Amino acid sequence: MRLVDVPDDVFLQILSRLTIQDVLALKQTCRGLHALGSSDYLWHRLVERSDLPLDIPADTPMAQLPSEELQRLAIRAIRLQLNWRRPSSKIRRTTSLPVPSDSLFELLQFVPGGSWLLVVQGVLRRFEHRNYTRASLWDLSDIEHTRCAVMFEFIGKHRGSAVNMSDGGSTATIVIALNNGDKDFMQIRSVSIDATTDALDPMSPLPLMITSRRLDVPPLPSDDHATALIEGLSVWENGLVATVAVIAPDQEITSRVLLADTRAGAAGWMLNGPDQPIPLPQARLTHHRMVVFGYLRQDFVVRIYGLPPWLAHAGYRLSQEESLDDISWGPLITHHSYPLGNSMMDTVHIPPVSVDFLTIMVFNEADLSQPLARVVRFPLMVGQGPFKLQVVCTRVPLPLDTSIRSVSIGTTGRRAVWMEHNLETTRSRLMKLELGGTQDSTLELSHGILLPSDPPLPFSTDFCHSLAFDEATCRLCLGLFDGRLHVVDFL
Numbered sequence: 001m002r003l004v005d006v007p008d009d010v011f012l013q014i015l016s017r018l019t020i021q022d023v024l025a026l027k028q029t030c031r032g033l034h035a036l037g038s039s040d041y042l043w044h045r046l047v048e049r050s051d052l053p054l055d056i057p058a059d060t061p062m063a064q065l066p067s068e069e070l071q072r073l074a075i076r077a078i079r080l081q082l083n084w085r086r087p088s089s090k091i092r093r094t095t096s097l098p099v100p101s102d103s104l105f106e107l108l109q110f111v112p113g114g115s116w117l118l119v120v121q122g123v124l125r126r127f128e129h130r131n132y133t134r135a136s137l138w139d140l141s142d143i144e145h146t147r148c149a150v151m152f153e154f155i156g157k158h159r160g161s162a163v164n165m166s167d168g169g170s171t172a173t174i175v176i177a178l179n180n181g182d183k184d185f186m187q188i189r190s191v192s193i194d195a196t197t198d199a200l201d202p203m204s205p206l207p208l209m210i211t212s213r214r215l216d217v218p219p220l221p222s223d224d225h226a227t228a229l230i231e232g233l234s235v236w237e238n239g240l241v242a243t244v245a246v247i248a249p250d251q252e253i254t255s256r257v258l259l260a261d262t263r264a265g266a267a268g269w270m271l272n273g274p275d276q277p278i279p280l281p282q283a284r285l286t287h288h289r290m291v292v293f294g295y296l297r298q299d300f301v302v303r304i305y306g307l308p309p310w311l312a313h314a315g316y317r318l319s320q321e322e323s324l325d326d327i328s329w330g331p332l333i334t335h336h337s338y339p340l341g342n343s344m345m346d347t348v349h350i351p352p353v354s355v356d357f358l359t360i361m362v363f364n365e366a367d368l369s370q371p372l373a374r375v376v377r378f379p380l381m382v383g384q385g386p387f388k389l390q391v392v393c394t395r396v397p398l399p400l401d402t403s404i405r406s407v408s409i410g411t412t413g414r415r416a417v418w419m420e421h422n423l424e425t426t427r428s429r430l431m432k433l434e435l436g437g438t439q440d441s442t443l444e445l446s447h448g449i450l451l452p453s454d455p456p457l458p459f460s461t462d463f464c465h466s467l468a469f470d471e472a473t474c475r476l477c478l479g480l481f482d483g484r485l486h487v488v489d490f491l
Helices: 008-015 020-026 031-036 040-049 067-084
Strands: 091-097 105-111 116-125 130-139 147-155 157-166 171-179 184-192 208-216 227-236 239-247 254-261 267-270 282-286 289-296 299-306 332-339 347-349 357-364 372-379 392-397 402-409 415-422 428-437 443-451 464-470 475-480 485-490
Touching (some): 008 031, 020 067, 040 067, 067 485, 105 157, 105 464, 105 475, 147 171, 147 184, 184 227, 239 282, 254 289, 357 415, 372 428, 392 443, 402 464, 415 464
Antiparallel strands (some): 091 485, 105 116, 116 130, 130 147, 171 184, 184 208, 239 254, 254 267, 282 289, 289 299, 299 332, 347 357, 357 372, 372 392, 415 428, 428 443, 475 485
16 A cells, blocks of 8 residues: 555554654655644644643643644754753853842742742841741743732741732732741732733832732641641642641641632631541642642652532532531542652652642752662643553762752653752752653653853852742743842753
8 A cells, every 4th residue: 555545544543653753754755744744633642642841831721722833832842852951951041130139039939831930038127127028920921021010028937939820821829828926827919910010110000909818827626726837838720728737735746738719718627538648748739639748658649639619610609518617628539659768868859830740859868878869750640641640760860978959840740950069069050850751660861960050151050049940941040149030041
C-alpha cells in the first residue's frame, strides 16, 4: 500500500503516537501531511501525551484551544527546553522592578504562566513598635512596561500568602496570613483588575474591590487553651485551605486542616478522614480537588479528595441541616505513597501550586560522605498517559559542604531551581533541574548550573535573598538583600 492510500483516520492514529517534534518535522514534507498534521484532534492528543511544560492557563480546558495555538505554544516550549538543557542557558533579558526597597522580601510567588508576580515584604516601623506586611501584585505580561496592579498593607507579621487569578486574569484573590502578637488570622482581598491601574501612580484609579474581609481561625474543637499557628495557605477560585499547627501545653504538636469559602467568609475544621489520618498533614487546592500529604510512619503519603459540595459548586447554598463546624471529607479519588524514611535532618520542599504532578524535593545534607537530593513525583490527574499514573523518583548528587536555600518547584513539577551555598567559600550559585517522564518507573533527569556566583548580570547571586520560578516560561525572579528585585528571562 502506498502512503497516499492510507486512510486519514488511520494516519491520524499513527501521527498521534509520535512526538510533537516528529509531527512538526513531518508537516514540512508535503501539503497532505501538513494538513493532517494541523488537525485539532491530533494536537489535543499530542499535548495530552506530551511531557513538555506548556504555557496553558490552569482554568483553560485544552479542548478549547485550536491546533494553531497549541502548535505555537509547543514550538516555544521546545525552544525553552533546548535552552534550559544547555550547559549554560542563554539569558534573554533582565528587568528590574521598582518595588519599595525599605524591607526584605518575605515571599515571591508567580501565578502559573509567569505574567503575574506576588511580592510580600515585611516592614518594621520602630517608631510605631509595629510589624506591617506589604503585598503587591505585579503585571509582567509586557515585561518592557511592568506595573504594580495592586498593593495592600496590613498590620501584623507575615505568616503565609497565596494568590489566585481567575476570569481570564481580570480578578485576583490574595490571602495573607498574619500574626498581631496575640493570634493568627487571615486577610482576604479579591479585586477586579484592568490595564489602567497602577498602585505606584497616585493619579491612577483604584482597582474595584470585590471582597475585603478578615477571617479569624475558628475555635479549636479539641482544646480552648491551644495555640493555632497558620503554617500554609492555598487558594483556588473561591476555595481556601489552610494548614494550622496546634500547640497545646504538655502535648505533642498536631496539625489541622481548615477549609473556607473566600466569598462568604465561612470556615470550618476538617474532620479526621475515614482512612488512616496523616499525623502532620499539609493541604493544597487544585482543579476542584484537595491534595493532602505528609509523612505516615516511614512513607510520604499523597491523597487526593473531592471538595465538599458547598465549595465545589459556585451556586451551592448551605442548608439549615449543614454546618461548617465539622466538615466531612469529599470522596477519596486516589492515594499514593513512597518510602522516604522520616528523617528529622531532611528538609522536604513542596511547591505552593501544583496542577498535574506534585513534585517534592528532599535534601539530605546530614550525610557528609554523599549528600544528595531525592526528587519524587506524584501524579495528581487520573488517566493521562501511560507514565503519568506512576510515582517515580530520582536522585541528584550534591557537592560537599553545601547548604540548600530558596527551593522553587514548578507548577507541573517538571522543572525546579534552588540556591546552593558553599560553606567553605561562602559563595552561592543557582542550580536548575528538569524531569522527563519515561515508561519504566524512572525519570529522565537534566541537572546543572543555572547562574554561577558571578553571572553576566548587574548583581551577584551571593546577594540573593529569595526567588520565584515559573517553569512554563522559564522566568526567574530574584530578591536581593538590598531590596532590589530582578526578573530574569531565558530564551
